[in-house]
Amino acid sequence: MSLLVVGTVAFDALETPFGKRDKIIGGSATYFSLAATFFTQQANLVAVVGDDFEQSDIEMMQSRGIGTEGLQIKAGEKSFFWSGRYHEDMNTRDTLVTDLNVLADFDPQIPDSYQGCEYLMLGNLTPTVQMQVLDRLKERPKLVVMDTMNFWMEIAMDDLKKIMARVDVLSINDEEARQLSGEYSLVKAARAIMAMGPKFLIIKKGEHGALLFHGNEAFFAPALPLEEVFDPTGAGDSFAGGFLGYLAATGDTSFENMKRAVINGSAIASFCVEKFGPERLAELTKKELNNRIQEFVDLVQFDIDLD
Amino acid sequence: MSLLVVGTVAFDALETPFGKRDKIIGGSATYFSLAATFFTQQANLVAVVGDDFEQSDIEMMQSRGIGTEGLQIKAGEKSFFWSGRYHEDMNTRDTLVTDLNVLADFDPQIPDSYQGCEYLMLGNLTPTVQMQVLDRLKERPKLVVMDTMNFWMEIAMDDLKKIMARVDVLSINDEEARQLSGEYSLVKAARAIMAMGPKFLIIKKGEHGALLFHGNEAFFAPALPLEEVFDPTGAGDSFAGGFLGYLAATGDTSFENMKRAVINGSAIASFCVEKFGPERLAELTKKELNNRIQEFVDLVQFDIDLD
Numbered sequence: 001m002s003l004l005v006v007g008t009v010a011f012d013a014l015e016t017p018f019g020k021r022d023k024i025i026g027g028s029a030t031y032f033s034l035a036a037t038f039f040t041q042q043a044n045l046v047a048v049v050g051d052d053f054e055q056s057d058i059e060m061m062q063s064r065g066i067g068t069e070g071l072q073i074k075a076g077e078k079s080f081f082w083s084g085r086y087h088e089d090m091n092t093r094d095t096l097v098t099d100l101n102v103l104a105d106f107d108p109q110i111p112d113s114y115q116g117c118e119y120l121m122l123g124n125l126t127p128t129v130q131m132q133v134l135d136r137l138k139e140r141p142k143l144v145v146m147d148t149m150n151f152w153m154e155i156a157m158d159d160l161k162k163i164m165a166r167v168d169v170l171s172i173n174d175e176e177a178r179q180l181s182g183e184y185s186l187v188k189a190a191r192a193i194m195a196m197g198p199k200f201l202i203i204k205k206g207e208h209g210a211l212l213f214h215g216n217e218a219f220f221a222p223a224l225p226l227e228e229v230f231d232p233t234g235a236g237d238s239f240a241g242g243f244l245g246y247l248a249a250t251g252d253t254s255f256e257n258m259k260r261a262v263i264n265g266s267a268i269a270s271f272c273v274e275k276f277g278p279e280r281l282a283e284l285t286k287k288e289l290n291n292r293i294q295e296f297v298d299l300v301q302f303d304i305d306l307d
Numbered sequence: 308m309s310l311l312v313v314g315t316v317a318f319d320a321l322e323t324p325f326g327k328r329d330k331i332i333g334g335s336a337t338y339f340s341l342a343a344t345f346f347t348q349q350a351n352l353v354a355v356v357g358d359d360f361e362q363s364d365i366e367m368m369q370s371r372g373i374g375t376e377g378l379q380i381k382a383g384e385k386s387f388f389w390s391g392r393y394h395e396d397m398n399t400r401d402t403l404v405t406d407l408n409v410l411a412d413f414d415p416q417i418p419d420s421y422q423g424c425e426y427l428m429l430g431n432l433t434p435t436v437q438m439q440v441l442d443r444l445k446e447r448p449k450l451v452v453m454d455t456m457n458f459w460m461e462i463a464m465d466d467l468k469k470i471m472a473r474v475d476v477l478s479i480n481d482e483e484a485r486q487l488s489g490e491y492s493l494v495k496a497a498r499a500i501m502a503m504g505p506k507f508l509i510i511k512k513g514e515h516g517a518l519l520f521h522g523n524e525a526f527f528a529p530a531l532p533l534e535e536v537f538d539p540t541g542a543g544d545s546f547a548g549g550f551l552g553y554l555a556a557t558g559d560t561s562f563e564n565m566k567r568a569v570i571n572g573s574a575i576a577s578f579c580v581e582k583f584g585p586e587r588l589a590e591l592t593k594k595e596l597n598n599r600i601q602e603f604v605d606l607v608q609f610d611i612d613l614d
């Protein structure tokens with residue numbers, strides 16, 4: 001089942017209480033596709049980088065089954081660069097540098113070979129760019145998942161609402177859900193946001209797990225209690241990659257199967273935070289992933305007979 | 308199976324974004340015993356009040372199966388009074404007034420009829436008072452659960468450590484677990500705290516659920532996503548009452564049964580926050596409770612076949 005992701009491929013500089021990296025591959029589409037290809041044979045990428053991007057990084061992606069035909073390389077320009085520093089609690093971070101570079105005028109091109117994709121991830125980008133991608137696909141995918149952030153709610157709410165009305169699943173964090181809906185209660189926020197278009201809503205709560213809403217149904221996946229969160233960068237995008245990669249691999253978009261997809265996404269995300277950037281995902285094995293999914297089962301499984 | 312709780316019985320003044328109550332019955336032992344008697348026939352109370360306490364409140368307790376022989380009534384003195392105001396997010400509150408009154412020199416007396424109790428809850432009190440209760444029981448109960456708060460960690464850590472070394476289960480919130488252990492990671496905090504004595508540790512995370520630790524095992528119970536949290540007062544004590552009431556009713560202190568107890572405690576706590584003070588617990592039916600436990604099952608239940 002073909003999967004397409006549009007998002008950022010970038011360089012990050014990261015600083016956490018455990019150390020730092022001055023230049024490491026990052027970006028939403030990178031984490032997403034590394035996670036997704038754990039489940040599905042191929043994830044095609046639409047993104048843009050500068051000519052500072054390393055051929056070895058592109059080859060790493062290809063070796064993982066990531067299709068890079070839609071990765072534009074702009075001669076004489078620099079890749080998107082983000083630098084951040086995490087606080088002791090790992091839940092808050094300061095953005096030190098955001099250099100848009102090639103991202104400033106990103107014009108997403110869809111290679112012909114990508115047409116007909118069934119599963120589409122619209123990573124966090126300008127809403128108009130997300131819209132262009134959907135417009136440039138000749139057939140609407142079977143399932144469209146989208147991410148966004150509070151920044152777009154502040155400066156491009158009208159565009160954001162237009163694209164939201166056209167997607168199936170919105171995946172955002174709790175703070176964003178509250179800002180988008182104006183509701184503090186996540187139950188009320190979910191209802192308000194689903195009324196804007198998405199039939200499914202995922203609210204990511206970081207170390208507190210994730211909620212999946214659909215109509216009047218709700219499902220909760222815990223985050224695994226971890227000894228140490230080393231670097232949270234990319235956890236949300238890895239989650240989305242595991243989620244949609246699992247759906248693409250199974251070809252089943254029922255609510256029951258989405259629950260499994262949320263657990264798989266949570267498991268992948270729990271590895272992502274164990275090392276810097278995508279380092280842990282790059283070395284992850286299928287056996288480790290299955291063992292961790294079993295830990296999720298053990299963590300929440302109980303057996304109650306009701307009178 | 309006999310259950311004894313020592314804690315506070317008090318008057319509270321509460322203010323939330325939804326309204327206020329100037330004088331409402333409260334206190335840890337009140338919430339605990341109202342929740343516990345949903346499961347077990349009788350919960351005996353050791354606490355102290357002033358002669359401002361209403362006979363009708365004592366009769367309400369007795370009608371619920373709460374044993375009040377150990378409720379001291381001090382003539383010419385006033386009951387413990389606490390007043391608090393909750394912020395919009397309901398996770399933070401300001402204490403406006405704390406009048407210890409009769410609690411200042413509380414000397415817990417154990418009626419002879421309470422001796423031989425099998426399940427003991429040491430509610431949040433001065434650690435030396437908790438110690439007195441344990442010392443005054445001729446036989447050590449089968450299971451001793453204890454609550455405490457950061458205030459005692461700051462002013463009476465030595466006493467706190469002495470009583471902690473003698474209990475089976477400690478039930479505290481995430482902030483308290485971090486302060487007590489000096490560890491931010493709850494996994495590390497749990498290990499450090501269990502090394503201080505308790506074989507089981509419950510870490511309550513409010514709207515983010517609760518974790519149960521034992522040795523290398525962990526269990527997570529979500530909080531139900533609620534439309535509205537009306538008043539969080541007493542949620543933690545109701546949780547403990549449901550937890551220990553369920554264990555007392557089933558007579559089974561295995562880790563597997565503690566998981567069920569945590570779910571039952573979470574279900575009771577989810578009702579407690581729906582109205583002011585103990586108003587919702589007072590009107591709760593067994594059928595409503597069972598329906599809610601089914602909601603917990605539905606919220607976390609998933610079915611994954613691992614390769």
